[in-house]
Amino acid sequence: MNGCPVHFDPLSPEQLADPYPLYARMRDECPVFHDAEHDLWIVTRYEDVMTVVRDPKTFSSENAVRASVQPLPAPVLAVLAEGWPLTPTLTDSDGDVHRRLRLLVSKAFTPRRVQELEDTVRRTADELIDGFAGEGRADVIDRFAWHLPLITIADVLGVPREDVPLLHRWSYSWLRLMQATDPVEDLVACASDVVSMQRYFMDALGRRERDGGSDLMAELLTARIAGGEPLTRVEAMRVPMNLIIAGHVTVTRAIGNGLTTLLADPGQLEAVRRDPALVPTMVEEILRFESPAQGLFRTVREDTELGGVGIPAGARVMVHWGSGNRDERVFPDAARFDVARDSAASHLAFGKGVHACLGAPLARLQLRIAIPRLLDRLPGLRLAEGADTAVRDTIFFARGFKKLTLAWDAEAA
Template sequence: MNACPVQFDPLAPEQLADPYPVYSQLRADRPVFHDAEHDLWIVSRYEDVMIVVREPETYSSENAVRASTQPWPRPVLDTLARGWPLSPTLTDSDGDVHRRLRLLVSRAFTPKRIADMEDTIRRAVDELIDAFVSDGCADIIERFAWPLPMMAITAILGVPREDVPRLHRWSYNWLRLMQATDPVGELVACAEDVVAMQRYFMDALEQRAGGEGTDLMSGLLGAGVAGSEALTMIEAMRVPMNLIIAGHVTVTRAIGNGLVTLLSASDQLAAVQQDPERIPTMVEEILRFESPAQGLFRTVRTDTTLAGVHIPAGARVMVHWASGNRDENVFERADVFDVTRNSANAHLAFGKGSHACLGAPLARLQLKVAIPRLFERLPRLQVAAGEASAVRDTIFFARGFKKLAMEWDVPVAAART
């Protein structure tokens, strides 16, 4: 029996506010079930998630970021036809294609390159805070949480700082297009932004052709690995798009989630402030406790059985990172936020298997710098009063805030400037 006794509705207000009781019931009663509304098989237990990600021969990553593979409406398809095919990318490819792309992109995320980014990230964090510290209040998502990761990844790509706002808008609308729950007119507008983003990076690559640039996009031109053909221009264009979108989703949402979680667990916040050595495990616990990527999708290649449930070939599976990260069989007191928990090697926030996130070290570095610095520079930081202060985003496979209005005591030095 595949019917689910729990109402799984990730966009319902109560589940946007707190989805974890539903996830707990799913793990207990229907760890693998078919959600008819989204035509998805939801996989909620940690051990089953790990089976899926370790068996790419059965569970393909094709369309890994599309909530539904039903064709977009004709006006959307007509708009997308003015650009280039959206895949394969690092995220939604398999086999040799994925291995080739991963080897090339991994060159941008070497330990040395990430370590060399720390000073840049610290300067960016303070630059952003400087712009609003004397105001005493701000929407932290708009003013800080999304600009920071965009500034980090665009520095690697060699993208002008003034282009960050539109890249943010384009990448967010790409996510909306993948979820495909908006009205047709809005999806057409999202598709227009996706095509604009494609053209932007194609133009950027063409401008670098024949040059001697040292940024990642310059390095992609003609790049190849032993025994494989060099990247085509279309393949190279998809790489920065993929990096912008993936990096943006995780860090932006983890900053908002982390601030709210720490403020609701004052003893844990105090523990970190008293002992900064706990910052690394604090970051990992934020990622586990409030996973910014709730899950991604797989396509079943052949009829299979998972947790005793038959899943037919062609079915779509959602590997639910967030539910797995609250699995009581893996994490002791899984629903308790504990900054001393060392779960870096176990949690699923960055995925597992061959598709584990290459940008995880960069994301971790940003979070280690950003969250403590916000509390350090914004005394008595708290969520502003009013129901409209903290508004959850409605991308159901990414958990975070669309708006997070916060207030603090203006530091004396800032008040004088």
């Protein structure tokens, strides 16, 4: 496999701009590819991704969000030691530990609870758009795309809205800590933010232990599965952290990816404008075509074989949802963006198997509202002219914009 002539370098400007031709080559020529630079086995075909996620015993979720398993630098670990262990969370646990967490969180985070959010999401989206519609030009990531999902999940958890900007900053510090490519002094600052986030939720849960409450945080403390123990406060603390981070950075990216993809394809944009019944398939197609979570990681527990390639115990695997979603073997004409394509049941953007996204119904609800509202309320929406209007975020396993300046006809808005 090392003979495969590709250079997997997801943070390079070329691959940030358009990684898909490279993934197509990898799927054809080296579908299970050992990338020596990152010491990662990159799994790019749909079928192989499915094999991995269907076998969590062999492919453990330990360190599922860490590209590297090199220990963090000592000064960073020293700061983290002032807080509580970062794991286990839903995302990075296995077996019974994961099952118990997932059942308990699912009890509090029910589909009914999500459905009840529809009006709030609609109102929040409109209030945010009111804030900039008259300006004719704005960075929609900074003014809209992170606020909407974060306000939504904060409301469910029972977090006051004035704390939302702080949670946004802490979430990005957590992501940077997981990626661990920044200089040590920056990582120390990130670790300090993460510990602040832990303290914030320990305090918030402590208040609910004392005073009760009806929000998701209060329910997390009391949820039980037959005969089992409820979550401890430390276990419960990791849940809102997990939901806040997983639930907002992904939706933020999906909004930016969706807008840029639609604006680059006027025919598809026009099709969905003409027929709003296409909005649900449009959302799935955005997620398939430009998956916000490009891939996550697994640790191999025993020597195994995947796609005819031997992988040793202890190896690290990247399951590449973004590449699997472009696999021509499964999605006909996979490189074509088609708002009428119905891939909700098959695409990998929310993962598959025991760890499949717990927030998918909430993400879908938000995207089905957010993107049409932006298109309706900002007539003549287009990419703004000028340098640095669309700047990609440089997170190894995610795909999206940290800045996306759009323009529209303000008088008509």
